[in-house]
Amino acid sequence: MKKFKIAVAAxxxxxxxxxxxxxxxxxxxxxxxxxxxxxxxxxxxxxxxxKSIAGQKLDxxxxxxxxxxxxxxxxxxxxxxxxxxxxxxGSVATPxxxxxAAVAAEADTVQLALSPAALPPGxxxxxxxxxxxxxxxxxxxxxxxKKLGVKTVGFxxxxxxxxxxxxxxxxxLAEKNGIKLVATERFARSDTSxxxxxxxxxxxxxDAILIVASGSGAAMPxxxxxxxGYKGKIYQTHAAATHDLMRVGGKEVEGTYVVSGPAVVADxxxxxxxxxxxxxxxxxxxxxxxxxxxxxxxxxxxxxxALLLEKAVPIALKKGKPGxxxxxxxxxxxxxxxxxxxxxxxVLTYTPTDHWGFPDDTGVMLKVVNxxxxxx
Amino acid sequence: MDLSIASVLxxxxxxxxxxxxxxxxxxxxxxxxxxxxxxxxxxxVAYGALTLAILQTGAVPGTVWLLLLMGAVxxxxxxxxxxRRHRRVMAAARAAGGTLLVPVxxxxxxxxxxxxxxxxxxxxxxxxxxxTAFGPLVYRVAFQSLADASTLVLLIVSVGVxxxxxxxxxxxxxxxxxxxxxxxxLRMQLGAVTLTGQAIIIITVSVALIVLxxxxxxxxxxxxxxxxxxxxxxxxRLMGVSAHAAGRWSFAMAALIGALSGLLIGPTTTxxxxxxxxxxxxxxxxxxxxxxxxxxxxxxxxxxxGIVESFSSFWAxxxxxxxxxxxxxPILFWLSLTDKHAAEEH
Numbered sequence: 001m002k003k004f005k006i007a008v009a010a011x012x013x014x015x016x017x018x019x020x021x022x023x024x025x026x027x028x029x030x031x032x033x034x035x036x037x038x039x040x041x042x043x044x045x046x047x048x049x050x051k052s053i054a055g056q057k058l059d060x061x062x063x064x065x066x067x068x069x070x071x072x073x074x075x076x077x078x079x080x081x082x083x084x085x086x087x088x089x090g091s092v093a094t095p096x097x098x099x100x101a102a103v104a105a106e107a108d109t110v111q112l113a114l115s116p117a118a119l120p121p122g123x124x125x126x127x128x129x130x131x132x133x134x135x136x137x138x139x140x141x142x143x144x145x146k147k148l149g150v151k152t153v154g155f156x157x158x159x160x161x162x163x164x165x166x167x168x169x170x171x172x173l174a175e176k177n178g179i180k181l182v183a184t185e186r187f188a189r190s191d192t193s194x195x196x197x198x199x200x201x202x203x204x205x206x207d208a209i210l211i212v213a214s215g216s217g218a219a220m221p222x223x224x225x226x227x228x229g230y231k232g233k234i235y236q237t238h239a240a241a242t243h244d245l246m247r248v249g250g251k252e253v254e255g256t257y258v259v260s261g262p263a264v265v266a267d268x269x270x271x272x273x274x275x276x277x278x279x280x281x282x283x284x285x286x287x288x289x290x291x292x293x294x295x296x297x298x299x300x301x302x303x304x305x306a307l308l309l310e311k312a313v314p315i316a317l318k319k320g321k322p323g324x325x326x327x328x329x330x331x332x333x334x335x336x337x338x339x340x341x342x343x344x345x346x347v348l349t350y351t352p353t354d355h356w357g358f359p360d361d362t363g364v365m366l367k368v369v370n371x372x373x374x375x376x
Numbered sequence: 377m378d379l380s381i382a383s384v385l386x387x388x389x390x391x392x393x394x395x396x397x398x399x400x401x402x403x404x405x406x407x408x409x410x411x412x413x414x415x416x417x418x419x420x421v422a423y424g425a426l427t428l429a430i431l432q433t434g435a436v437p438g439t440v441w442l443l444l445l446m447g448a449v450x451x452x453x454x455x456x457x458x459x460r461r462h463r464r465v466m467a468a469a470r471a472a473g474g475t476l477l478v479p480v481x482x483x484x485x486x487x488x489x490x491x492x493x494x495x496x497x498x499x500x501x502x503x504x505x506x507x508t509a510f511g512p513l514v515y516r517v518a519f520q521s522l523a524d525a526s527t528l529v530l531l532i533v534s535v536g537v538x539x540x541x542x543x544x545x546x547x548x549x550x551x552x553x554x555x556x557x558x559x560x561x562l563r564m565q566l567g568a569v570t571l572t573g574q575a576i577i578i579i580t581v582s583v584a585l586i587v588l589x590x591x592x593x594x595x596x597x598x599x600x601x602x603x604x605x606x607x608x609x610x611x612x613r614l615m616g617v618s619a620h621a622a623g624r625w626s627f628a629m630a631a632l633i634g635a636l637s638g639l640l641i642g643p644t645t646t647x648x649x650x651x652x653x654x655x656x657x658x659x660x661x662x663x664x665x666x667x668x669x670x671x672x673x674x675x676x677x678x679x680x681x682g683i684v685e686s687f688s689s690f691w692a693x694x695x696x697x698x699x700x701x702x703x704x705x706p707i708l709f710w711l712s713l714t715d716k717h718a719a720e721e722h
């Protein structure tokens with residue numbers, strides 16, 4: 001009888017501590033609104049996440065931020081006050097992720113941003129980014145342009161934060177490498193035509209044109225430029241590295257150079273690439289669940305989020321239990337100090353001064369050949 | 377800027393202006409008959425283009441399920457209305473069935489036709505029919521019971537309908553954009569101007585539709601009934617013109633015009649579930665230039681918007697949208713100075 005009592009007591013204690021020790025992850029994604037094409041694949045990937053890490057059950061709460069900064073902040077506040085989240089993940093849209101960082105910092109909670117959110121120095125103490133910064137990707141493009149002898153380049157980008165940050169990253173880097181920016185034009189995703197911009201770009205006779213747009217929105221500006229008789233090289237950014245580019249653009253986007261993270265082309269990477277194996281793992285698990293050809297950049301960031309947590313959580317668990325302030329602080333310290341972490345999108349090394357993590361040679365240049373991406 | 381660039385921009389501006397003209401006319405038409413400032417006009421553009429795009433892939437477009445859903449809601453409303461009036465099951469069933477008939481028939485035809493991949497023209501007609509059927513249903517569900525509300529209430533409902541339609545479009549079409557195949561791969565050199573087949577089709581169809589609308593309002597009994605409702609609702613009702621029927625007709629025409637615009641721009645750009653809003657808004661600017669009353673002024677305003685947009689995308693592409701929408705300010709100012717009947721409605 002006594003034994004039974006002890007057993008019951010132990011079971012109750014265990015159950016209580018187990019439920020208390022669940023790791024709560026608050027995920028804010030753009031499932032509606034202009035960035036929904038980016039958020040939905042990540043939600044799909046989250047469904048494939050492990051159910052527990054280091055013996056701790058994962059309690060994942062996914063909320064929609066509708067690509068709206070106000071809603072994103074509201075979600076983040078809910079995560080830290082009501083759900084007592086240990087980690088905030090998101091958002092996938094840069095303008096939403098930036099204000100969420102302030103909430104994360106206020107509540108001393110780690111934010112794993114799924115967008116290249118640029119923050120003023122010192123404001124990203126609790127924010128770590130999963131995607132490559134635009135600067136890292138710009139390095140790959142500039143290096144490739146130099147290799148092909150490009151001397152002048154035209155810029156055609158979105159009128160939003162994505163276009164602006166690319167211009168800021170690419171412009172100075174290109175100038176430094178002796179490539180001149182001869183025309184800078186803007187357009188909006190909803191525009192029905194880019195004739196005006198294309199005329200001006202073509203008139204400037206650049207050796208190459210860099211188009212900054214995302215998903216299926218990336219094909220229209222390129223087709224507009226080609227229609228105006230542009231014969232030079234065309235570059236696209238990593239937000240365009242999806243099959244939508246060829247689905248919408250067809251034959252007219254043939255020969256385009258697209259910069260991408262390693263994950264989506266892992267099957268074509270040499271075995272020496274550190275991300276080859278994890279990239280293959282990502283592609284196989286994702287395409288098994290969502291069909292052949294469904295792989296994309298954004299889902300890979302979701303995949304990497306789980307990898308990071310799998311490495312950092314065991315370290316943090318030594319310092320505190322999930323749900324406590326100590327655990328959250330330990331998780332942040334673990335991310336900063338755990339060193340080189342290979343993920344499907346490259347090799348992440350976060351340090352106290354660098355919360356971007358990827359080295360400059362992470363970007364992979366792809367070329368559209370016969371409607372498929374080929375590593376160039 | 378030389379003549380060749382100016383002429384290219386001019387053709388581009390007139391092509392987009394022609395689309396804005398169609399949408400502007402639809403907005404004026406709806407406003408004249410029902411006093412609804414129809415913000416979601418652009419949504420029909422996206423619905424039309426996306427429906428055709430999905431039919432092209434051989435799948436059943438989400439429009440079908442949405443249409444059935446809307447039809448069921450409208451039928452329930454009609455059925456309940458008839459029950460309240462007659463207290464007879466048969467009457468309620470007949471009213472509900474009447475509303476549900478067209479959506480169900482169209483859905484059946486589409487579900488049957490989608491996998492057959494009929495020629496483009498058949499698919500276009502099917503898309504037009506599907507989207508046009510939305511017009512009366514939107515009127516029935518959102519606006520009919522508010523027919524006597526103030527313009528402001530109708531405007532607020534209209535904004536709500538816009539959000540609902542965009543949200544539903546995301547659910548039923550997905551977040552990715554589509555581009556339709558070109559109808560006519562022609563490139564013609566006329567002096568300094570290059571005309572594409574698509575531009576010719578857009579301009580021709582727009583002009584033809586404007587002429588048809590004019591004929592409809594001038595020569596047919598239905599057209600005259602709609603005009604009568606626009607001029608004086610009570611008077612028209614006394615003459616036996618149903619205000620509800622007029623509302624449904626005007627919404628059906630607006631949906632048809634929107635869907636047609638969608639089919640026209642589908643091959644020239646990538647259409648997303650939310651693309652229609654900005655396009656519709658530019659049609660709205662044109663309609664405002666026309667004082668929400670004059671068809672010819674709206675058409676001219678639309679061409680003006682299209683050409684300004686085209687030239688500003690050349691000179692200052694980063695500020696294109698700003699320039700287009702700032703245009704509305706001096707025009708509103710001028711309209712408010714010259715309009716003598718501003719206080720009439722209050």
